[in-house]
Amino acid sequence: MRFISGDKEAIFQQLHTAVVDEAQIETELAVKRIVADVRENGDEALKRLTAQFDGVTLTDFRVSQSDLDDALQHVEADFIQALEQAKENILSYHQKQKQSGFVDTEKRGVMRGQLVRPLETAGIYVPGGTAAYPSSVLMNILPAKIAGVPRIIMVTPPGADGLNPYILAAAKIAGADEVYQVGGAQAVAALAFGTASIPKVDKIVGPGNMFVALAKREVFGIVDIDMIAGPSEVVVVADATANPRFVAADLLSQAEHDKLARAILITTSEPFGQAVASEVEKQLRTLPREEIARASIANFGQVIVADSIEAAFEIMNDIAPEHLEIQLENPMDYLSYVKNAGSVFLGAYASEPLGDYFAGPNHVLPTSGTARFFSPLGVADFCKRTSFISYTKDALEKEKDAIVLLAEKEGLTAHARAIQIRFEEEN
Amino acid sequence: MRFISGDKEAIFQQLHTAVVDEAQIETELAVKRIVADVRENGDEALKRLTAQFDGVTLTDFRVSQSDLDDALQHVEADFIQALEQAKENILSYHQKQKQSGFVDTEKRGVMRGQLVRPLETAGIYVPGGTAAYPSSVLMNILPAKIAGVPRIIMVTPPGADGLNPYILAAAKIAGADEVYQVGGAQAVAALAFGTASIPKVDKIVGPGNMFVALAKREVFGIVDIDMIAGPSEVVVVADATANPRFVAADLLSQAEHDKLARAILITTSEPFGQAVASEVEKQLRTLPREEIARASIANFGQVIVADSIEAAFEIMNDIAPEHLEIQLENPMDYLSYVKNAGSVFLGAYASEPLGDYFAGPNHVLPTSGTARFFSPLGVADFCKRTSFISYTKDALEKEKDAIVLLAEKEGLTAHARAIQIRFEEEN
Structure with a gap:
């Protein structure tokens, strides 16, 4: 792991000369072509592109209800039980996020309010292959369920050997209304514009590779999308009271995701940093995904030695990590120090994987510094x-002069006229 | 105005063969070049591009506090008073939108919660020239103020004759913390990446021309942006009990904005539709902005005759208008029919300009059918x-087997290990 230390300014300097993502213009153009193709040619394009990219020839994209039911029979009972437990925690957490509208009648003759309503359709993209995560199906579908979205469409790329039964079981448990086997930029385009087979949706969410991410950006505005996801990261803020084995294990759980994943320790104690670094090396050797985790640690692993806890949090806020673990004594005391972080894990036993799978908060989080916004x-x-607003004639009359004045100052005479005409006799 | 009638399906067919926005690839590339230029060359690029596009040579972009104070002296007292009244209404409405976080301690040893915090910086784009609207300054800045954003940066293009004092007065009244005279795609790029003069922000909001809109889309992900705005529209749902003069005046207040603006009446009464169409023609002749309004009405003005109120609302929801006026008896009865609309104006006296300037709800609304999402x-x-989450060791122990099982099913062994290691003796 790379060690960085010095005063705060020196640390900022070193952090900010990190990676710059070069615009992938070629891929962007390829994605534009795919999106235009699906928009224009619908199912014909989808079939052709699915054969080309997934090597699968399909006549029908829909996954039948009986295939979904079958999947539940083909996975282990203890897996279903664990997923049901996770579902319960996710639902009870997200239930608390529900918002209501309001209505305000403070001024006589005036009613002002706000409705909060679910989208009518949501499209959930679920990756295939080795990045197929049943937990992700739950995390993307369940908030839409709680919002009250009546039609939830899931898409996932077809595989040569059929679909992953764990993914289908998760779709069934989460309550996807319809599932289609189609993936990549072509799936995103189909959800954005609709085809004869695939319904047009209001919003597309879910993780995916570069093609999926660029296609989502391309259709943004035609439909809504979730965030633009980049490589994932964890920052652990820990002092010498923390357990280096726990911290190392948590850093590695991030590192095993992806060679581009970033696992960062910020500590006030250099010896503690050294202890974590040796533990990382020791534990690395036991991991089945050692190669990925080792590349991540070698290229992006960092131990940052800060000269105070205050400085540690300033550096953390500057990184704005997706996941933040606070492994300090009395971790709650430091929640108010957190400005920018997707999800915060407090104390020695709130290990990141607990949040990834189980505790209830969503694991779809802003990555690569985007927790700033x-x-x-x-x-x-x-x-x-x-x-919404409603005004009586009397209420409008009290405010009409100010409205007319503002409209006229902006040169929008027809705006002024629309107010004035309501107080004029017909001629 | 174009008349459309028939059963619902026939109406849908006619609506959906409307305008298709062709991708403006050339402009997109020009915008990409501007954004890259500012990212790379900072203030030098800003000065060069400002000279090129705005015809103004600047040495300093910052508008001083004394210039802002002066602006208040250079506009009429009744204008300031009207703007202050509008501000009060906007603040009291948006105050009700404030959200709190929550904390949940339902399970023993488990704490789960959510913080809601303001962004640290917001960038507000305010157009110059004839599209300079003081009301828009209030509508964009005040919600950020209520959210608690501590640093609100406003940018607006420089003019050969200096800046519009009404815009500067509005900035002062709304409480912009810093104002810079820079516009176009270069201003958006400066806010996204920061330059020596212009601070980097977390989110960019505000209306603008095609260059501004494309630049916002280009930097989305580096910063957050508000929505992608297209031409603006109003739908009035009215029956024969409504006043055709009022309805015509409201349609024209939309039409005067822009030749691409859409003013649409949906009615159950063809004679009423005819009466509105004649009123539109009559009132058009009296408008200073007749040319713009006439073009909008000629190209996009529609009277849709629906065969029932139910059908009228289905058509309206399909259009998903930015503004919806319901001019029916007992308009509140129909609020539950509204699925997709940005802002709803209920009854004969809730004219759209009341909402544009004064009532309090925001006038920055989803356009061109995007109210669906x-x-x-x-x-x-x-x-x-x-x-955020916190678990005690006991609480984690109860759930550890399920977490380990899910992690192992996903092949993420380091995730499973991070949980297990917390219950193992050190060896």
Whole structure:
């Protein structure tokens, strides 16, 4: 792991000369072509692109209800039970995110309010292959369920050997209304524009490879999308009171995701940092995914030695990590130090995988520093707001002069006229 | 105005063969070049591009506090008073949108919660020239103020004759913390990446021309942005009990905005539709902005005759208008019919300009059918959420087997190990 230390400014300097993502113009153009193709040619394009990219020839994209039911029979009972437990925790957490509208009648003759309503359809993208995670199916579908979205469409790429039964079982448990086997940029385009087979949706969420991510950006505005996801990261803020074995294990659980994943320890104690680094090396050797985790640690693993807890949190807020573990004594004391982080894990036993699978908060989180402005996926992502007003004639009369004045200053005479005409005799 | 009638299916068919926006690839590439230029060359690029596009040579972009104070002296007292009244209404409405976090301690040893915090910086784009609207300054800045954003940066293009004092006065009244004179795609790039003069922000909001809109889409993910805005529209649902003069005036207040603006009446009464169409023609002749309004009405004005109120609302929901006026008897009875609309105006006296300037709900609304999934600008747009969890050792022990099982099914052994290691003796 790379060691970084010095005063805060020196640390900022070193952090900010890190990776720069070069725009992938070629891939962007390829994605634009795929999206336009599906928009124009619908199912014909989908079939052709599915044969080309997935090597599978399909006549029908829909996964039948009986296939979904069968999947439940083909996975272990203890897996279903664990998934049901996770579902219960996810539901009870997200239930608390539900918002209501409001109505305000403070001024006589005036009513102002806001409705909060679910989207009518949501499209959930679920990756195939080795990145197929049943937990992700739950995390993406359940907030839409709680929002009250009546039609939840899941898409996932077809495999040469059929679909992953764990994914289908998760879809069934989460309550996907319809499942289609189609993937990549073509699936995103189909959900955005609709085809004869695939329904058009209001919003597309879910993780995916570069093609999926670029396609989502391409159709943003035609439909809504969730966030733009980049490589994932964890920051652990820990002092010498923490357990280096726990911290090392948590860093590695991030590192095993992806060679680009970033596992970062910020500590006030250099010896503690050394102890964690040796533990990381020791534990690495026992991991089936050692190769991936080792590359991540070698390229992006960092131990940052800060000269105070204050400085540690300033550095953490500057990184704005997806996951933040606070392994300090009395961790709750430091929650108020957190400005930018997707999800915070407090204390020695709130290990990141607990949040990934089970505790209830969403594991779809803002990555790569976007926690400065993006939020965890939640119920609000599947709702839209509508404002409303009602005024009596008397109430409008009291405010009409100010409205007319503002409209005229902006040169919008027809706006002024629309107010004035309501107080004029017909001629 | 174009008349459309028939059964619901026939109406849908006619609506959906409307305008198709062709991708403006050339402009997209020009915008990409501007954004890359500012990212790479900072202030030098900003100065060069400002000279090129705005015809103004600047040495300093910052508008001083004394210039802002002066602006208040250079506009009429009744204008300031009207703007202050509007501000009060906007604040009292948006105050009700504020959200709190929560904490849940339902399970022994488990704490789960959510923080809601303001963004640290927001960038507000305000157009110059003839599209400079003081009301828009209030509508974009005040929700950020209520969210608690501590640093609100406004940018607006420089003019050869200096800046519009009404815009500067509005900035002062709304409480912009810093104002810079820079516009176009270069301003968006500066806010996204930061330059020596212009601070980097977390989110960019505000209306703008095609260059501004494409630049916002280009930097989405580096920062957050508000919605992608297209041409603006109003749908009025009215029956024969409504006043055709009022309805015509409201349609025209939309039409005067822009030749691409859409003013649509959906009615159950063809004679009423005829009466509105003649009123539109009559009132058009009296408007200073007749040319713009006439073009909008000629190209996009529609009277849709529906065979029932139910059908009228189905058509309206399919259009998903930015503004919806319900001019029926007992308009509140129909609020539950509204699925997709940005803002709803109920009854004969809730004219759209009342909402544009004064009532309090935001006038930054989802346009061009995006009310299916986008919402009015609001306090939530300037906040981010962070989840947090804390578990005791006992609480984790109860759930550890399920977590380990799920992690292993996903092939993420290091995830499973991070949980297990907490219950193992050190060896």
